[in-house]
Amino acid sequence: MSKHTNITAFLTQHLQGEHSVALNAILADVLSACKKIAVAIDKGALAGNMGSLASENVQGEVQKALDVITNDIFIEACQQSGYIAGMASEELVDVVEIAQDKCKNGQYLLSFDPLDGSSNVNVNISVGTIFSILKSANKKPELADFLQSGTEQICAGYALYGTSTMFVLTAGNGVNGFTLDADSNEFLLTHPNMQIAKETQEFAINMSNYRFWREPVQRYIDECLQGEEGDRKKDFNMRWVASMVAEVHRILVRGGVFMYPTDSNSRSGKLRLMYEANPMSFIVEQAGGASTTGTQRILEVQPTGIHQRVPVMMGCKSEVDRIVAYHQTKPKRK
Ligand code: AHM
Ligand code: MG
Numbered sequence: 001m002s003k004h005t006n007i008t009a010f011l012t013q014h015l016q017g018e019h020s021v022a023l024n025a026i027l028a029d030v031l032s033a034c035k036k037i038a039v040a041i042d043k044g045a046l047a048g049n050m051g052s053l054a055s056e057n058v059q060g061e062v063q064k065a066l067d068v069i070t071n072d073i074f075i076e077a078c079q080q081s082g083y084i085a086g087m088a089s090e091e092l093v094d095v096v097e098i099a100q101d102k103c104k105n106g107q108y109l110l111s112f113d114p115l116d117g118s119s120n121v122n123v124n125i126s127v128g129t130i131f132s133i134l135k136s137a138n139k140k141p142e143l144a145d146f147l148q149s150g151t152e153q154i155c156a157g158y159a160l161y162g163t164s165t166m167f168v169l170t171a172g173n174g175v176n177g178f179t180l181d182a183d184s185n186e187f188l189l190t191h192p193n194m195q196i197a198k199e200t201q202e203f204a205i206n207m208s209n210y211r212f213w214r215e216p217v218q219r220y221i222d223e224c225l226q227g228e229e230g231d232r233k234k235d236f237n238m239r240w241v242a243s244m245v246a247e248v249h250r251i252l253v254r255g256g257v258f259m260y261p262t263d264s265n266s267r268s269g270k271l272r273l274m275y276e277a278n279p280m281s282f283i284v285e286q287a288g289g290a291s292t293t294g295t296q297r298i299l300e301v302q303p304t305g306i307h308q309r310v311p312v313m314m315g316c317k318s319e320v321d322r323i324v325a326y327h328q329t330k331p332k333r334k
Helices: 007-014 020-047 066-077 118-123 207-212 215-229 244-254 273-286 317-328
Strands: 084-089 108-116 127-135 155-161 165-170 175-181 186-191 202-204 257-260 290-292 312-315
Touching: 007 020, 007 175, 007 186, 020 066, 020 108, 020 127, 020 155, 020 165, 066 084, 066 108, 066 118, 084 273, 108 118, 108 273, 118 127, 127 244, 127 273, 155 244, 155 273, 165 186, 165 244, 165 273, 202 244, 207 215, 215 317, 244 257, 244 273, 244 312, 257 317, 273 290, 273 312, 290 317, 312 317
Parallel strands: 084 108, 202 257
Antiparallel strands: 108 127, 127 155, 155 165, 165 175, 175 186, 257 312, 290 312
């Protein structure tokens, strides 16, 4: 017998309040989806999963990219509980309305990124799945029902397909992490009550976008790079996995700050509010961290579209507070 609590037993005890029955059922489906996605990722090239949609495998069959495979897995698995009335995915332009006979029980909305960091798949580096659950005002939800600020989330989480497969979630009363046990095929509680360290000397940002950042972000990073000789009077380390799930997980485990401010393609940032920034911000705040666009708490951004992008700076609260303060002061002349 394992000394670790399995996730089903944990959730039965941990989830409280009006959504607990629905959440237990919805999360059972999400967990099932993540286990299936872990298997698909694990098989990799052996299953012909590594192609782009235009490519063919050695048998001359058109290969499906893992983005599509994982999206299909998630949509199929998450219709079993009967509580999900609508879904929004990074992979689909429009929201998915669930057939009435498959949502008999309730009015919940599921937004997700089935394979975050997917550019890492072909080079065998960690990827993840991110999800966010909202209550819908309508049993037949429309786009407008999804457009709720992140403060309205009732649950959010991610699966990390890394050196181990992990599942991390919050339902608004702390953050807990589970590791997939290959023997029992169950997620077991290994990281109870995750907390982000109050101090850090590590940041994560794609430095190649430096010239596209606004002055407050450049100033923050300049000071980190100056290390002991600069205003911060301490040396900083840098990491960039290019997989937000891996990045946020590292911050939950050993501290740090993650930033995706602005890049060459989009002056408003790369990451999507509804199924990347909001669920991760909910987790980070619940672990004692903070999350901002630079000028606004991410969880308070009013969405205008399901694929809306936002600048993201999250992690260690004192560092995020500093970044916010830099956005409030007049630019320093260079
Ligand atoms: P994706 O959802 O298409 O995978 O894009 C999101 C990912 C994040 O996980 C990661 O932080 C970022 O893109 C990396 O972007 P870049 O390659 O510009 O560094
Ligand atoms: Mg993504």
